[in-house]
Amino acid sequence: MLKQWNFKIILIILLIWLVKGTDTFSQVSQYPDSTRYKRFLPDYMKLQFAGGIGFVSMGVGYTFFNQKLDVSYFYGYVPENVTSDDLHSVSLQVTAKLLRFKINENLEIMPLNVGGFIHHTFGSEYWLKLPEHYPPGYYWWAPGRNAGIFLGGEVKTSFLSNATPASGTAFYVRAGSRGLYIASKFGNASIHLNDILEFGFGLAVYR
Amino acid sequence: MRIVIILVFLVGIFGVVSCENMFDYSPYAIDFTEENRNVNQRNIGNLAATDTDDTIKIAFTGDTHRFFDEFDGFAKDVSTNHSVDFVIHVGDLADFGLPKQYQWGNSFLLKLNIPYFVVIGNHDLVGNGLTAYENMFGSLDFSFVYDQIKFIFLNTNSREFKFNGNVPDIFWLEEQLKPSEYFTKAIVIFHVSPTEGDFDPSMTEDFYSALGKYSNVLFTVHGHLHHHEIYTPNSDSIPYINVFGVEHRKYNIIRISNKQFDVETVEF
Numbered sequence: 001m002l003k004q005w006n007f008k009i010i011l012i013i014l015l016i017w018l019v020k021g022t023d024t025f026s027q028v029s030q031y032p033d034s035t036r037y038k039r040f041l042p043d044y045m046k047l048q049f050a051g052g053i054g055f056v057s058m059g060v061g062y063t064f065f066n067q068k069l070d071v072s073y074f075y076g077y078v079p080e081n082v083t084s085d086d087l088h089s090v091s092l093q094v095t096a097k098l099l100r101f102k103i104n105e106n107l108e109i110m111p112l113n114v115g116g117f118i119h120h121t122f123g124s125e126y127w128l129k130l131p132e133h134y135p136p137g138y139y140w141w142a143p144g145r146n147a148g149i150f151l152g153g154e155v156k157t158s159f160l161s162n163a164t165p166a167s168g169t170a171f172y173v174r175a176g177s178r179g180l181y182i183a184s185k186f187g188n189a190s191i192h193l194n195d196i197l198e199f200g201f202g203l204a205v206y207r
Numbered sequence: 208m209r210i211v212i213i214l215v216f217l218v219g220i221f222g223v224v225s226c227e228n229m230f231d232y233s234p235y236a237i238d239f240t241e242e243n244r245n246v247n248q249r250n251i252g253n254l255a256a257t258d259t260d261d262t263i264k265i266a267f268t269g270d271t272h273r274f275f276d277e278f279d280g281f282a283k284d285v286s287t288n289h290s291v292d293f294v295i296h297v298g299d300l301a302d303f304g305l306p307k308q309y310q311w312g313n314s315f316l317l318k319l320n321i322p323y324f325v326v327i328g329n330h331d332l333v334g335n336g337l338t339a340y341e342n343m344f345g346s347l348d349f350s351f352v353y354d355q356i357k358f359i360f361l362n363t364n365s366r367e368f369k370f371n372g373n374v375p376d377i378f379w380l381e382e383q384l385k386p387s388e389y390f391t392k393a394i395v396i397f398h399v400s401p402t403e404g405d406f407d408p409s410m411t412e413d414f415y416s417a418l419g420k421y422s423n424v425l426f427t428v429h430g431h432l433h434h435h436e437i438y439t440p441n442s443d444s445i446p447y448i449n450v451f452g453v454e455h456r457k458y459n460i461i462r463i464s465n466k467q468f469d470v471e472t473v474e475f
Contacts, residue, residue, distance in 0.1 A: 050230035076233070083236040084338050121235055125335050133369045135404075141303060143334035146234060178234065180303050184311070188275040191311060198231035 044206045046072060051174055051200020052148065053091045053119055055082055061093075070095040070115075091119040097154070106158040113152040119178070120145055141180060148198075150176025160205065170204040235335050237306045237342055243313055247344045247360075250322040251351045254293055257322070259354040262464040264290065266473075269297030269398070269430035270452035272330065275311060277453045282315040284458075284475035291460060292353075293321055297430030297450055298328025298364075298398030304336025309343050326360040328398040328430065329405060332367040348376055350383050356425070356463060357390040359383045363397040363429075365407035377410065381417045384424065392425040392466055400429045400447060402440050419443035426468060428461070435459060435472060 042060035049056060054076020061072030071094055078087040095115035102108050120128070126144035130136070152174030159169040177185075181196035266285045271278040285294060296316065301308035309331075316323050325344050332340070340347065347362040361375050368374040375397070384393055399405045401414050418424050419441070426446040433452030440447055448470060450459045460471045 050232055052231040052233065055232040055236075078232045078236050082232060083238055084342055085237070085335065087233045087235055089233060119234075121233065123335075125337075126235070131369075133366060139333060143235075143304065180234065180305060181307065184273050184275070184302070184305075184308060186273075188273070190275045190279040190315070195307070195311070199229045200231075 041207060044070075044072075044204050046074070046202050046204045048074065048076075048200055048202030050198070051150070051202075052176065052178065052198035053117070053200075054078055054087075054089060057091070057202075059093075067100075068097050070097070087121060087123075089119060089121040091117050093117040095152075108156040110154040110156065113154055113172070113174070114150070115152070115174075115176075116147065116149050117176070118145060118147050146178045146180060148176050148178030148181075150174045150198075152176075154204070156204075156206070167206045170206065171201070172204060173199075173201045175199050234305055234307065237335070237339050239306070239310070239342055242317060243310055243343050245343075245345055246313065246316075247324050247346075247349055250293070250324055251349075254322040254351070254353055257292070262462055263354050263356060264292050265461050265463075266291040266294045266458055267297060267428060267448075267450040267461065268294070268453050268458045269450060270299045270328070270433050270454075271296070271312060272299055272302040272452075272454075273308075274452075274454040275315070277456055278312065278315045279318075280456065280475050281453050281458055282318045284473070286319050286321070288475075289460065289473070291321065294319055294323040295358075295396055295428070296323065296325040297396060297428060298326050299330040299430065300325055300328065301331050301336060301339065304331055304333030304339065306335075306339045309336075309339045313343060324358075324360065324396075326396050326398055327362050327364065329364040329367050332364060348379050352390045355389075355391045357383065357393040359393055359395045361395060361397045363399045363401070363406055365399070365410065366405040370407045370409075372407070372410070374407065375410065375414060377413050377417050380414075381420060384417065384421050386421050386423060391423070393423050394425055394463075395427040397427070397429050399431045400440075400449065402447075403431060405431070415441045415443065418445055425463070425466065437470060 043063045044061055046059040053074055055078045057074040057076035059072045059074035061070055063070050074091045076089045076091065080086040093115055095113050097110045097113050099112040100108060100110050121144055128142050128144040130139060152172055154170050154172040156168050156170040160166045161168050175197050177196045177198060185191045185196045266289065268281050285291060300312035327340050327347050348360065350357060350359040361380055363375045365374045395418065401411045424445050426448055428448045428450060430450060432449055434449065435451045436449045438447050439445065451457045457472055457474050460473055462469050
């Protein structure tokens with residue numbers, strides 16, 4: 001029940017953002033610096049496949065320091081047909097884009113993006129605070145909150161920039177792991193690095 | 208130029224996608240392959256197909272948590288050095304209750320070329336571990352008869368079920384112990400001992416009386432405490448065998464013959 005509500009609320013927020021967003025975009029293009037909305041509008045939208053934060057995840061975010069740092073917020077969903085029970089989660093990610101090569105007007109390559117994330121899965125079994133039926137410190141981790149790191153790359157093109165208010169479209173890939181997997185691998189040669197990596201890729205549309 | 212680069216990337220991605228299991232959707236996604244499903248029931252079938260003699264030899268391990276290398280060592284040692292009939296894991300296969308840890312744990316057990324059984328531990332139940340266990344191993348309480356001995360596996364992780372009064376399922380246990388023509392003695396295997404605070408204290412007496420009811424329990428085996436010890440916590444003098452956690456690089460072999468048993472410790 002709670003999970004369904006979470007899903008609905010996030011869907012509604014996304015719809016509002018989409019409607020308001022496109023509306024504001026058109027204003028932006030007509031009157032470049034005249035809108036108050038502009039500075040608060042997310043700088044990009046992302047659609048990601050896998051990467052440990054959902055079968056598909058939709059995210060919005062802001063860039064800082066001349067597009068060297070991204071902060072994104074994702075809602076991720078895993079449908080019931082790829083797991084035994086559908087899963088809803090949100091994650092907050094910080095990505096630093098350490099290298100940037102401008103190939104030409106229309107193409108930029110960022111081959112070294114590093115980042116970290118905190119991932120929260122919804123549901124009473126994925127608790128954040130140790131439930132009261134355990135003595136203090138019984139379990140040292142919280143199944144509802146996972147933190148992790150990732151490494152990736154991105155190719156940004158001017159695709160979509162002519163027909164829409166978007167400034168460009170990027171394709172990105174990433175490979176990461178999370179604390180609970182790294183703790184499992186630690187000291188164990190029998191667990192292979194490949195076993196703890198989460199691969200993902202996605203599209204980003206920049207404003 | 209741009210199109211070419213995009214195409215190269217798409218082809219690359221397609222290549223990566225075609226590699227199996229590269230992509231993770233969530234640490235809690237459960238999508239087990241056939242060998243990782245219905246494991247206990249399949250092994251009951253495998254065990255029934257083996258020949259029996261007058262001695263049953265069982266290797267016990269448990270509390271494998273994140274001691275994956277030691278667990279791997281255990282599996283290799285059992286399958287190369289000792290002619291045991293089957294293996295029993297006394298719980299805590301998945302330290303964080305994660306589906307991935309279930310898969311890793313079972314990957315070592317799959318290396319054994321003999322039947323094996325896993326009873327549920329408290330760590331196995333964290334997060335959606337209950338669903339993972341049910342998917343991989345089956346029912347939380349289960350039993351089978353082998354060579355006139357009934358092996359009863361019982362979920363005793365009361366704390367994980369908020370001491371709701373249904374764990375352990377004492378009615379089911381009594382029903383299982385009810386004498387029949389198929390078995391002469393019974394062995395009860397569980398993770399948490401009734402002497403522990405994680406076992407519902409209000410159910411301890413009922414548990415003891417259920418075990419003693421038909422005077423047919425030869426001994427019980429449990430884990431959770433990681434060390435090895437044989438003790439009799441109740442006046443019915445049923446022996447409780449606490450078996451080594453795998454991190455000690457030791458495990459116990461229990462031999463049952465003519466309604467008698469002995470316990471051996473093996474180092475690896």
